[in-house]
Amino acid sequence: xxxxxxxxxxxxxxxxxxxxxxxxxxxxxxxxxxxxxxxxxxxxxxxxxxxxxxxxxxxxxxxxxxxxxxxxxxxxxxxxxxxxxxxxxxxxxxxxxxxxxxxxxxxxxxxxxxxxxxxxxxxxxxxxxxxxxxxxxxxxxxxxxxxxxxxxxxxxxxxxxxxxxxxxxxxxxxxxxxx
Amino acid sequence: xxxxxxxxxxxxxxxxxxxxxxxxxxxxxxxxxxxxxxxxxxxxxxxxxxxxxxxxxxxxxxxxxxxxxxxxxxxxxxxxxxxxxxxxxxxxxxxxxxxxxxxxxxxxxxxxxxxxxxxxxxxxxxxxxxxxxxxxxxxxxxxxxxxxxxxxxxxxxxxxxxxxxxxxxxxxxxxxxxx
Amino acid sequence: xxxxxxxxxxxxxxxxxxxxxxxxxxxxxxxxxxxxxxxxxxxxxxxxxxxxxxxxxxxxxxxxxxxxxxxxxxxxxxxxxxxxxxxxxxxxxxxxxxxxxxxxxxxxxxxxxxxxxxxxxxxxxxxxxxxxxxxxxxxxxxxxxxxxxxxxxxxxxxxxxxxxxxxxxxxxxxxxxxx
Amino acid sequence: xxxxxxxxxxxxxxxxxxxxxxxxxxxxxxxxxxxxxxxxxxxxxxxxxxxxxxxxxxxxxxxxxxxxxxxxxxxxxxxxxxxxxxxxxxxxxxxxxxxxxxxxxxxxxxxxxxxxxxxxxxxxxxxxxxxxxxxxxxxxxxxxxxxxxxxxxxxxxxxxxxxxxxxxxxxxxxxxxxx
Numbered sequence: 001x002x003x004x005x006x007x008x009x010x011x012x013x014x015x016x017x018x019x020x021x022x023x024x025x026x027x028x029x030x031x032x033x034x035x036x037x038x039x040x041x042x043x044x045x046x047x048x049x050x051x052x053x054x055x056x057x058x059x060x061x062x063x064x065x066x067x068x069x070x071x072x073x074x075x076x077x078x079x080x081x082x083x084x085x086x087x088x089x090x091x092x093x094x095x096x097x098x099x100x101x102x103x104x105x106x107x108x109x110x111x112x113x114x115x116x117x118x119x120x121x122x123x124x125x126x127x128x129x130x131x132x133x134x135x136x137x138x139x140x141x142x143x144x145x146x147x148x149x150x151x152x153x154x155x156x157x158x159x160x161x162x163x164x165x166x167x168x169x170x171x172x173x174x175x176x177x178x179x
Numbered sequence: 180x181x182x183x184x185x186x187x188x189x190x191x192x193x194x195x196x197x198x199x200x201x202x203x204x205x206x207x208x209x210x211x212x213x214x215x216x217x218x219x220x221x222x223x224x225x226x227x228x229x230x231x232x233x234x235x236x237x238x239x240x241x242x243x244x245x246x247x248x249x250x251x252x253x254x255x256x257x258x259x260x261x262x263x264x265x266x267x268x269x270x271x272x273x274x275x276x277x278x279x280x281x282x283x284x285x286x287x288x289x290x291x292x293x294x295x296x297x298x299x300x301x302x303x304x305x306x307x308x309x310x311x312x313x314x315x316x317x318x319x320x321x322x323x324x325x326x327x328x329x330x331x332x333x334x335x336x337x338x339x340x341x342x343x344x345x346x347x348x349x350x351x352x353x354x355x356x357x358x
Numbered sequence: 359x360x361x362x363x364x365x366x367x368x369x370x371x372x373x374x375x376x377x378x379x380x381x382x383x384x385x386x387x388x389x390x391x392x393x394x395x396x397x398x399x400x401x402x403x404x405x406x407x408x409x410x411x412x413x414x415x416x417x418x419x420x421x422x423x424x425x426x427x428x429x430x431x432x433x434x435x436x437x438x439x440x441x442x443x444x445x446x447x448x449x450x451x452x453x454x455x456x457x458x459x460x461x462x463x464x465x466x467x468x469x470x471x472x473x474x475x476x477x478x479x480x481x482x483x484x485x486x487x488x489x490x491x492x493x494x495x496x497x498x499x500x501x502x503x504x505x506x507x508x509x510x511x512x513x514x515x516x517x518x519x520x521x522x523x524x525x526x527x528x529x530x531x532x533x534x535x536x537x
Numbered sequence: 538x539x540x541x542x543x544x545x546x547x548x549x550x551x552x553x554x555x556x557x558x559x560x561x562x563x564x565x566x567x568x569x570x571x572x573x574x575x576x577x578x579x580x581x582x583x584x585x586x587x588x589x590x591x592x593x594x595x596x597x598x599x600x601x602x603x604x605x606x607x608x609x610x611x612x613x614x615x616x617x618x619x620x621x622x623x624x625x626x627x628x629x630x631x632x633x634x635x636x637x638x639x640x641x642x643x644x645x646x647x648x649x650x651x652x653x654x655x656x657x658x659x660x661x662x663x664x665x666x667x668x669x670x671x672x673x674x675x676x677x678x679x680x681x682x683x684x685x686x687x688x689x690x691x692x693x694x695x696x697x698x699x700x701x702x703x704x705x706x707x708x709x710x711x712x713x714x715x716x
Binding site for chain 4: 413442444445449450451452455473479481490517528535
Binding site for chain 3: 187188189190208209210211212213214231233261
């Protein structure tokens with residue numbers, strides 16, 4: 001089972017690239033061009049998260065920094081953008097999926113847990129993401145969300161996660177995706 | 180087949196309420212409290228569109244003006260909110276669906292044509308809306324989109340619409356909705 | 359001493375236009391086109407407030423509805439726009455002053471009390487507004503801000519107001535304005 | 538006469554810190570925490586620009602990364618934030634001046650040229666900035682703005698700049714600042 005590890009600096013990338021499976025570049029670092037360029041030189045998949053206020057064009061341009069360095073294993077992750085809406089932590093921009101598919105061949109992964117910040121909205125947003133053509137989902141799961149040290153509010157229980165995966169598979173079949 | 184007619188003033192409502200099927204209150208009038216109150220006094224369904232920059236809380240509070248007048252036939256329509264994204268006209272906020280479902284019993288309809296402003300994104304956003312639990316869709320269709328006087332760029336051909344409806348029905352079955 | 363009275367509907371305008379000095383149309387009604395048109399038919403000054411999420415272009419277009427009806431006594435009021443900034447209630451867009459001056463002959467008034475929501479920021483924003491060419495200021499004053507029923511947090515004491523007016527006059531002299 | 542040089546990476550900082558007068562960290566790098574930490578270790582003034590979508594709180598927190606490293610010579614620069622307004626490139630948030638003054642002792646510099654993107658608005662925004670308490674201005678000047686390779690549209694002529702500086706000095710006197 002591969003692990004995704006967030007890398008926050010060029011130095012960390014140099015120190016840990018060999019021993020991690022997937023490098024995550026977080027939303028705050030989406031325009032850290034040094035880090036993007038360094039990620040272009042490694043031979044590991046890079047999960048690039050969209051900046052909280054970045055347009056899709058800026059997101060795609062950030063990915064070009066990695067691709068231009070020679071690393072073609074880039075995965076784009078939409079995790080919600082800043083809007084004035086308050087009931088959700090950020091606003092999940094699912095139209096990013098068909099837009100990115102139009103301009104790029106890169107896989108698109110959706111993170112409904114961080115975007116909504118609320119476990120009650122994760123199931124419907126996960127199903128919507130798959131219906132819109134997402135290639136993958138990042139979902140927070142915790143054995144006991146109420147006792148989680150962090151992010152408990154947005155975490156699913158293992159049971160809820162399993163129930164969700166069944167529906168995800170059904171929708172993926174309709175849209176012709178393998179999850 | 181019922182028609183939806185946009186009403187932009189109290190005067191129009193008085194003149195036409197009797198002869199129209201469904202009254203639409205547009206995004207720009209979402210906080211026109213006079214009009215909302217007048218719509219609460221009629222006995223016709225009202226389709227209330229979310230303001231372009233309105234929070235969901237403000238949207239629900241606007242609907243209360245109609246409900247308080249005695250008209251319980253209110254349909255809420257999410258049609259995209261203003262963000263900095265440029266590839267789509269507005270950003271369709273599909274998380275509004277589970278959020279509204281949590282706080283209200285009113286049906287929620289999604290308008291992917293206006294939200295994206297681009298026919299190429301309408302199919303995936305429609306499927307996503309249904310997967311997220313939408314009760315209905317408003318989709319622009321035109322026999323010859325390239326020759327449409329207005330909104331051609333966002334209109335589906337009748338063929339594309341039919342193909343979409345088949346997939347919509349399949350997803351609605353999974354989420355347990357009748358469309 | 360003239361009074362400004364907020365009018366929220368066409369009916370209120372009909373009932374009270376004769377007895378009030380200045381009609382205020384609030385930010386929420388900036389695109390209430392019925393009300394704008396009705397305000398174009400009266401012979402009283404209209405203070406039109408910019409919508410919380412309106413562009414300057416939309417603001418100017420809203421004023422055209424009043425002007426087109428024959429009422430040329432329109433005063434434009436910038437009162438802050440919605441942004442992601444949290445230390446102030448809204449973000450006072452002072453660049454609206456030179457922009458409006460470029461496209462319109464209408465006077466521009468600034469409301470730093472509502473925009474910032476905090477009396478501690480009112481003095482510097484008032485001086486800035488005048489330096490930028492504002493034609494007037496709307497400032498909340500209260501004899502005892504801590505005991506005010508509403509808006510106390512953003513109200514100046516009469517003493518602070520007087521001290522501010524002295525500085526305002528000095529800056530207005532430099533920029534060639536009479537306040 | 539000291540020069541400000543934008544530094545975009547830790548490597549650049551290591552290579553050039555000795556030979557430059559003032560290090561500028563641009564808006565895109567405001568949350569490049571590696572670079573901020575490295576800037577905390579040098580003995581040169583650092584001009585930190587506010588991120589295009591950053592709140593003032595995030596801006597102040599970014600400055601803490603430099604201060605915590607031991608470098609107390611930090612200058613904060615407001616250069617406009619992203620809003621929906623289109624007549625100006627960004628919206629200059631002048632309320633950032635009194636807000637920052639309340640929470641921090643650091644000097645605040647305003648960049649009206651980048652914020653507005655239009656030379657016609659630079660004079661009034663410069664005067665407003667000084668009236669609001671700014672400690673400095675960054676203004677683009679070009680001998681022949683129409684022939685400038687970049688940023689001509691937002692550059693003042695030397696004559697316009699001199700005329701502006703006279704007014705700036707007058708306003709600074711009123712607000713008790715030395716420019």
